[in-house]
Amino acid sequence: MLPPLLFNLWRVHDFFTEVLTKHGGTGEFKGPWFTDMNYLVTCDSLKVQHMLCKNFDNYVKGHDFRDIFEQFGDGFVTADSETWKYIRNLLHSLIKQRRFEVFVHQTVQKKVYTSLLPILDHAQQQGRVVDLQDILNRFTFDNICSTIVGHDPKFDVGLPTNVAIEKAFNESKEWIFYRHEVPGSVWKLQKWLQIGQEKKWLQIGQEKKMTEACKSFDDFIYSCIASKREELSKCSSVSILREGMEEAPFDLLTALITEERGRVHDDKFLRDAAFNLFAAGRETITSVLTWFFWLIAKHPIVEAKIIEEIRDNLKTDEKKNNHGFLEDHRNHNLDQEQDLKKSVSGVVLGMEEVKKLVYLHGALCEVMRLFPPVPIERKQAVKADTLPSGHRVNGNTMIIFSPYAMGTNEEIWVKDCLEFKPERWISDRGEIVYAPAYKFIAFNAGPRICLGKDLAFVQMKMVAAAILRKYCFRVVEGHVATPTHSIVVLMKTV
Numbered sequence: 001m002l003p004p005l006l007f008n009l010w011r012v013h014d015f016f017t018e019v020l021t022k023h024g025g026t027g028e029f030k031g032p033w034f035t036d037m038n039y040l041v042t043c044d045s046l047k048v049q050h051m052l053c054k055n056f057d058n059y060v061k062g063h064d065f066r067d068i069f070e071q072f073g074d075g076f077v078t079a080d081s082e083t084w085k086y087i088r089n090l091l092h093s094l095i096k097q098r099r100f101e102v103f104v105h106q107t108v109q110k111k112v113y114t115s116l117l118p119i120l121d122h123a124q125q126q127g128r129v130v131d132l133q134d135i136l137n138r139f140t141f142d143n144i145c146s147t148i149v150g151h152d153p154k155f156d157v158g159l160p161t162n163v164a165i166e167k168a169f170n171e172s173k174e175w176i177f178y179r180h181e182v183p184g185s186v187w188k189l190q191k192w193l194q195i196g197q198e199k200k201w202l203q204i205g206q207e208k209k210m211t212e213a214c215k216s217f218d219d220f221i222y223s224c225i226a227s228k229r230e231e232l233s234k235c236s237s238v239s240i241l242r243e244g245m246e247e248a249p250f251d252l253l254t255a256l257i258t259e260e261r262g263r264v265h266d267d268k269f270l271r272d273a274a275f276n277l278f279a280a281g282r283e284t285i286t287s288v289l290t291w292f293f294w295l296i297a298k299h300p301i302v303e304a305k306i307i308e309e310i311r312d313n314l315k316t317d318e319k320k321n322n323h324g325f326l327e328d329h330r331n332h333n334l335d336q337e338q339d340l341k342k343s344v345s346g347v348v349l350g351m352e353e354v355k356k357l358v359y360l361h362g363a364l365c366e367v368m369r370l371f372p373p374v375p376i377e378r379k380q381a382v383k384a385d386t387l388p389s390g391h392r393v394n395g396n397t398m399i400i401f402s403p404y405a406m407g408t409n410e411e412i413w414v415k416d417c418l419e420f421k422p423e424r425w426i427s428d429r430g431e432i433v434y435a436p437a438y439k440f441i442a443f444n445a446g447p448r449i450c451l452g453k454d455l456a457f458v459q460m461k462m463v464a465a466a467i468l469r470k471y472c473f474r475v476v477e478g479h480v481a482t483p484t485h486s487i488v489v490l491m492k493t494v
């Protein structure tokens with residue numbers, strides 16, 4: 001099966017969907033003997049439920065997964081057993097705190113107002129075409145930086161160093177998918193090839209690029225850790241710091257440094273945690289928002305319903321000028337911080353306000369069904385098991401399941417599964433319909449379900465509503481939208 005896969009790499013997610021549909025949702029992938037690429041591949045929701053929920057302990061990430069996702073270190077994405085449980089419980093206690101939710105909400109709201117909308121204003125005034133995905137990517141990078149390490153790179157300033165950091169993070173993710181595409185012996189040879197009198201490892205091809213990208217991003221992360229430790233060292237004690245932080249910004253790096261629970265959080269631990277949080281909360285949101293705006297541009301009736309819902313649920317501020325900014329903010333020298341808060345709240349909807357937007361919520365769910373941010377997942381069986389279908393799984397068997405194929409599986413989503421239909425997520429009473437996580441797999445399922453799911457919805461709805469209140473997007477004529485072959489489903493750009 002390897003030759004057909006290589007021939008269809010440019011459309012790999014659709015190729016897997018077609019093959020799985022043809023074989024009843026499950027099949028075996030066998031490469032040549034020397035590749036060690038033998039997998040069970042599925043889009044069967046019952047098998048996914050069995051692995052992620054019912055028999056969770058028997059299906060782990062495994063050593064091969066950690067090799068491929070090397071730059072994730074020992075973070076929650078790659079960790080298993082007790083290490084994973086410790087990180088999971090720690091992050092759960094931090095992310096679910098009310099003050100963290102408020103901090104994220106205020107950070108997103110302020111960034112939309114001060115950076116995203118002005119950039120789109122400028123583009124509109126110039127009448128130029130924009131790469132919305134690129135703008136959203138840099139916007140979400142700033143948000144995640146502020147949330148995780150308490151540092152705002154200010155992408156709107158366009159500093160070369162900031163652009164380089166963001167590019168390095170993007171590239172490091174692309175090379176991971178490359179490791180999925182080729183035999184492990186190939187990329188490991190590229191990584192470990194040693195030549196030269198200086199006794200340095202010479203890395204070639206994609207591996208060299210990944211190493212360079214990871215080094216750039218690591219330099220950035222470690223500098224943030226050093227700065228944060230220095231900042232915190234100025235406090236006389238952790239207890240005083242905690243007392244003083246009750247109303248202070250609550251970035252996760254500060255919390256991780258000060259919340260050691262019987263385990264030392266050294267720089268390596270903090271670096272791994274930060275990288276995993278960046279990966280989980282950055283490009284995934286970019287992916288959903290990019291496909292969202294593309295789909296509503298193709299479905300103007302859906303767009304009109306979302307805008308109508310925003311208008312019906314929210315009061316219009318009569319004091320706004322035609323750009324959506326409060327006149328006082330433009331014309332008077334008021335206290336900057338208070339003025340900013342008033343202006344932001346008048347333009348960018350808040351956390352409680354966007355929770356009322358049921359149709360928008362349904363549209364975002366529908367986007368993630370058709371274009372799940374993470375298109376493939378892999379698990380490794382610890383010991384022999386029998387799947388619900390009767391398939392026998394031996395110990396160490398590698399299993400790949402495809403959320404991308406699951407999203408257009410008729411057995412899960414019936415015959416209209418190829419349609420973009422937000423109404424499928426809304427009940428007759430006008431309430432959100434919640435599908436089982438093992439069917440709607442965008443946020444994972446079982447014990448590993450995404451901790452930031454609710455926050456992600458709030459952020460995406462805040463951004464989408466703020467943009468739709470001011471702009472109407474149209475796809476450039478002739479542009480064909482196709483998914484990237486990456487570990488995150490972005491849109492290919494020419």
